[in-house]
Amino acid sequence: MEMNLYARLADQLADQIREGVFRVGDKLPSVRQMAKKQQVSISTVNTAYGVLEDRGWIEARPKSGYYVRKRNEDRLATPTQTRHTPKPRPANTSQLVMEVQRDAAARKGVSMSAAIPALDFPILKQVQRTFAQMARSKTFLGIGYDSPEGVREFRHQIARRAVDAGVFISPECIITTAGCQNAMALCLRVLTQPGDIVAVESPCYYGLLQMIETFGLKALEIPAHPQTGLSLEALQLALEKWPIKVALTVATFSNPIGSLMPDERKAELVKILGRYDIPLIEDDVYGDLYFGDHRPKAVKAFDPDGRVLLCSSLSKTIDPQLRLGWVMPGRYFEAVSHRKFINSIALPTLPQMVMAEVLSQGMYDRHLRQARECYRQRFARLLDLVNEHFPEGTRISRPQGGLVAWFELPRKIDTTQLYHRAHAEGVMLAPGELFSISGQYRHCFRLNYAQGWSPERELAVRKIGQWVREELQSS
Ligand SMILES: Cc1ncc(COP(=O)(O)O)c(C=O)c1O
Known part of the structure; x- marks a missing residue:
């Protein structure tokens, strides 16, 4: 707990320096003043100031206190947009995946x-407790199969929360799934036959490319802008x-680049697809x-006629262990529901009951607020490193949300080789x-920048930078 406190205080102060508050x-407030203001112990503030000193944000001046230091500016550009001409191809990267x-x-x-x-948020304990309570108090065995929906x-609860994304939907129009990946697979199965072409953004989350490959489909990679997504x-x-x-x-915080398609473009996307009468599978997991x-807003917020199938889950906001997701399949409801029945008949009831309880309480909103702030600060720390x-x-994305950052290096660097080298060294x-x-x-x-910054993780980033440098020097 104490460690979390000083790390959080250090992150908050770094943020204030970044934003020009200091x-x-x-001069920063004295250790004693800061401890009083933040209602933490003197040793917590001492450690937080020590962390900021190590990170180069502040310096100690003898007999005077801590002062904000001049730092190197952010000198890194964002990744470039690919300019290839799209051509449909079968996917084939499964071994490395x-x-x-x-x-x-x-x-x-x-x-x-x-x-x-990050898997150190208090909500996980709460979920665990709710599982234990409900396993004792609710009947979840001896009731046969759950309904396919x-x-x-x-x-x-999902319908209630969808309003925040501009989607007004009845619970009757939602189907639960074993995670977002499962939701996407059900939709793709319903909408395609082997040999069909699926347009995806590029770069694209590899789980989707793998799915396209396995279903015998062809992917057409459409370039994406690092800030505004799919072109x-x-x-x-x-x-x-x-x-x-x-x-x-993945229009909202794409994986891997973290781009966010602006509302006007989301609306325009639905219009364009409407002209060709093509459905859109929207992955809104971040x-x-x-x-x-x-x-x-989700793209689905701009969809008047049910052509958008919105898929999501609790994997990124709480824990992928839950394997709990959903799909809002619009006009394809019956077909997706039937496909779920064919694949798995139904999901287990208990995790759905537990998560309905957790989502109905204020703690989930508190958790999301905490997680968002934490991830924002953790990305800022990655950028510093x-x-x-x-x-x-080196170019690095500026994700506007989500959990991951995308690096673009000079073309001489082969990151599959870098992956093997890093892996051999435990990174x-x-x-x-x-x-x-x-x-x-x-x-x-x-x-991934979402996990807390420990000295070990910081060292890992440092090492990757060092390996890239060595590779550049040797080529
Ligand atoms: C864009 C995207 N969609 C779906 C998934 C898989 O989600 P789930 O664990 O809910 O199946 C991931 C996981 O990395 C992802 O990044």
Whole structure:
């Protein structure tokens, strides 16, 4: 607990310095004043000031106190937008995907490859307690199968929360799934036949590319802008040229690049797809993890006629262990419901009842507020580290929400090799090769910044920077 306190205080102060509340040369409140103001112990403030000193934010002046130091400015550019001409191709990166997935699951060394949330928030204990209470008090065995649509109370909570994303929906129009990946798979199965073309943004979350491959579909990679996401101009051209069957997007904090499609473009996207009568599978799994001051709308908020199938889950906001997600399939409700029945008949009832209870309470909102602030600060710390330790020519995304950052390195660097080297030294990152089927991102990689910054994690980032430097010098 004490460790969390000083780390949090250090992060908050770093943030205030970044935002100019304290300027270069300003004196920070004395240790005693700060302890009183923050209602923490003197040793907590001492440790927090020590952390800020180590990170180069402040310096101690003998007999005078702590002062804000001049620091290097953020010198890193954002990643470039790909400019390839889209062409439909079968996907084929599964071997490396499984290797990366297994390495992450082994939880050895410093794992920064998986897009998982921080697992040290108090909500996890609360979920665990609610599981224990409800397992004792509710009847969840001896009741046969749940309905294919899922537990009503849980769907009710999802419908209630969808309003924040501009989606007004009845619980009757929602189907629960075993996570977002399962929801997307059900939708793709319903909407496509082998050989069909699916338009995806590029770079694209590799789980989706794998799904496209396994279902015998072809992916058409549409370039995405690092800030605004899927290029509508490129999509329009592709629609004129290819018989696209369905489009798929993570419009709100895409994985891996963290882009956010503005509302006008979300509305425009639905209009364009309407002209070609094409459905859109929207993956909104990161939507609640915004760094700005309000929850961005889902694309589905702009969908008057049910062509958007919105998929999401609790994997990124609470824990992927829950394997609990949902789909709002619009006009494809019956077909998706039937597909879920074919795949798994129904989900277990208990986790849905538990999460309905958790979501109905204020603690979930408190948790989201805490998580968003925490992730925003943790990304800021990553940016500092990368500014300090990565060579010239490194580009890094500025995610507007979510859990991951995307790095673009000079083209000489092969990040699959970097992945193997890092892995051998106990550091896990996600190589860029996974995020495309046309080999475009072999000089890029993705890193999770959501976990708390320990000295070990900071060292891992430092080491990656060092390995990139060495690679550049040797080539
Ligand atoms: C964009 C995106 N969609 C879906 C998933 C999988 O979500 P779930 O664990 O709910 O199946 C991930 C996990 O990394 C993801 O990044």
